[in-house]
Amino acid sequence: MEIRLGDNQYGKAETRLVRVDRHPDRHEVTDLNVSTALAGDLAATHLTGDNAGVLPTDTQKNTVYAFARDGIGAIEAFAARLARHFVDTTPTIHRARVRIEQYSWERVAHHSFIRNSGTRTTTVTYDGAAVTVVSGVDDLVVMNTTGSEFHGFHKDRYTTLAETDDRILATAVRADWRHMTAEGTDWNDSHREATSHLVDAFADTHSLSLQQTLHAMGERVLRHREELAEVRLSLPNKHHFPVDLSAFELDNPGEVFFAADRPYGLIEGSVVRDGAPEPGLAWW
Structure with a gap:
């Protein structure tokens, strides 16, 4: 009987991120839940435990926070930046999928907010050539x-x-x-x-x-x-x-x-x- 490794991926699920943009006349809040999933040449880690091609999930989490330092903007653009980075900088990774949930806060004063209903979402997938963008609520x-x-x-x-x-x-x-x-x-x-x-x-x-x-x-x-x-x-x-x-x-x-x-x-x-x-x- 022949047994083989099937489709697989790995990533960091539900990295919680809040960014506060502190303008003189108001504060703005961006509240995200970011999940990353990477796929590629990962047979070695499954079959022999060789992790040379594995970008740690902790590194994926840290990348989310580091990229947020430069600003987030629309979550679709932020997800695309992350997906492209993981594929273009890690030789063994051929596909990255980034899903983001954005929780909406309405400003009621200079630095006071109330949580709105409905969660904005996006899932962006990049395979080194094509980008697919899905938005949602x-x-x-x-x-x-x-x-x-x-x-x-x-x-x-x-x-x-x-x-x-x-x-x-x-x-x-x-x-x-x-x-x-x-x-x-x-x-x-x-x-x-x-x-x-x-x-x-x-x-x-x-x-x-x-x-x-x-x-x-x-x-x-x-x-x-x-x-x-x-x-x-x-x-x-x-x-x-x-x-x-x-x-x-x-x-x-x-x-x-x-x-x-x-x-x-x-x-x-x-x-x-x-x-x-x-x-x-x-x-x-």
């Missing part, structure tokens, strides 16, 4: 208190769910969108506008299913942002069930709900621009 919690229905679904002997023409629709959006190119993009503007279109589509769509809403959200982003090739969404259905108050001789005209945290429906899918280039590197 995670844990963006949204809710429509009406304008959502769910009926006409397939039923079998185990179906107990009642059809409804009026329900609460809530979800915590995870969305990732792939850029056509890694060059010439205003990352901050692109992210701000893409996120805004996601939220607008959620609010504007009279939903007959969360799947329909998913498609409407992805389509809205692609129609308004020509630099994007594909949007992938993961939408957990945050169920809200009307509470039966009849035992207390009370009615409930759609006002009192139980917010269930689990189990939950999980709706996932992608919306793709026709003719858009396929990703040269895996990104999902």
Whole structure:
């Protein structure tokens, strides 16, 4: 029987980084969680324990902090700088993937901040030739208190769910969108506008299913942002069930709900621009 080493990578996960830019009139905070993953000619360390080609994960962590000293800017650009550095300076490393989560803080005074909802994300992959940039948002919690229905679904002997023409629709959006190119993009503007279109589509769509809403959200982003090739969404259905108050001789005209945290429906899918280039590197 022949046994061989399969695909492998290694890196430093979740390096926490906070940078404070101290301007005379205000402070600005950049709060990041950075994960790096490197792949290449690494068979020796797996098979014989020869670490000559291994860039230590501690070095990867230190590089993140050192690069932050020069400024961070848009997280897509920062991730690309790191990915290129690891591949271009380490002979055994042929691919670097850098994922960054950015936690948003709103300044409420000169040096005082409050944490915002929603986490900005990016995953940048570089193989020495091509760069793939994916931007996104995670844990963006949204809710429509009406304008959502769910009926006409397939039923079998185990179906107990009642059809409804009026329900609460809530979800915590995870969305990732792939850029056509890694060059010439205003990352901050692109992210701000893409996120805004996601939220607008959620609010504007009279939903007959969360799947329909998913498609409407992805389509809205692609129609308004020509630099994007594909949007992938993961939408957990945050169920809200009307509470039966009849035992207390009370009615409930759609006002009192139980917010269930689990189990939950999980709706996932992608919306793709026709003719858009396929990703040269895996990104999902």
